[in-house]
Amino acid sequence: MKLIVEMFSYPFLARAALSGTVVSVCAALLGVSLVLKRFSMIGDGLSHIGFGALAIATALNASPVALSIPAVVVSAFLLLRISQNSTVRGDAAIAMISTAALAAGVLAISLKSGINIDISSYLFGSILAMRLEDVVLSLALCAAVLILFVLFYNKLFAITFDETFCAATGIKTSGYNMVIAFLTAITIVLGMRMMGALLISSLIIFPALTAMRICRRFLTVTLCAGAVSAACFFIGLVLSYAYSLPTGASVVLVNLAAFLLFALAGRLKGAA
């Protein structure tokens, strides 16, 4: 407890804890839908594209968030279209696009600075990256994600469960898929600098899978994923402070631990 009080006496850590927790919750909520629709790869692809956009923005001395949000949103629509059209080719196309974006980002950074000092913090994240304006932006956007998620909850469930059925009853499914892609893109850009481009997609995938080990209803899976994600982020942050570990990696491993714990609990519950 003393540790936590001490932690929050550093303003940058308090900022990181606040925005990190809300971003984790948003990522987990969207993740439930993405994982169930077999779109997990989109989260991964988007984070690589986000890295490329962020690096190019830095090289051009442009505002990182202002450039990467539109770039990632546009890519999200593209990736969604690719993976809907075909399954096997879509998979390969996402891998191709994401590695190309990663490579473009690495080149942009090294051309600019000569020596690639910043790459590691982009790839694996840094809590020092969160400035006050970033925190305000993440809070505002996360509030938007949460409100849209609650308003569209029933439609998102129906579309996640059975898109053809929804289309047949006259629902504009492509519109709602775009809403999911749009919100995912924003969440990834916001979380990326703290968690790192290579690790941010874990926030989308892990909590959903963890919650599915023990929850049987969509509503409980969603709520549980949000709660697990927030808790894992917070524990990961405290551990990284206490033992001077990288934050992003700590959060991912706490998520893995939670997954294993829930999987075990699910097994025991199933056996009982």
Added chain:
Amino acid sequence: MTLIEVKDASFSYEGTAAVKELNFSLLQGDYLCIVGQNGSGKSTLLKGLLRLKAPSSGSLSFSEELSMKQVGYMPQEAPNQKDFPASVYEVVLSGRLASLGLKPFYSAKDKQAAASNLELLGITQLANASYRTLSGGQRQRVLLARSLCAAKRLLLLDEPLSGLDAKAAAEFYELLKDINQNMGITIVMVSHDVQSALKYASHILHLENRQIYFGPSSEYQESFFRDMEAKANEADS
């Protein structure tokens, strides 16, 4: 009353006709079975009837009184549904999606409709069970209950009996008969099972990438066998 009138229609994928020479009409209260081999264009035609695919030539005219919101659809089970974490109630209630419109939440009326369809199909006791723990027959009932939540006039089913054993299939046919006769809902069903189609359906549409037969099921056997005989005679001579 004519719900759907199909005239000289064909449907194609990338320029190749999947099914052509379609001429039939669907009247209020009909029970139409679409039969044919795999790849004969049955599911493609169903997409057309759902207005998810436009005909490449000819026309489909829908009665003005038949809005998309009155149509229930029971698709084949999607691969991601087998392990989907959702309760039976959540799935059935989602059939009321069309009546949701711009509202974010379901009304008491929607919940009532879901509950009464659960009861109709005898799965009320499963309401809180998880969809992924159900048997094949139970899942089909859940998906039927969901499509009934949407179907006010017309119910379209795409091979609803695949994976069901004989007993479950027979029960399912009885349910459909009841829905057709007592609730006055028009039924269009894609099926492999010609014997049951003849027994339960009022009309048969036989496709082999084009329309082979359309008419009352009572006359189907006769004309189909006549065709077969003609073909056999042709081969002999």
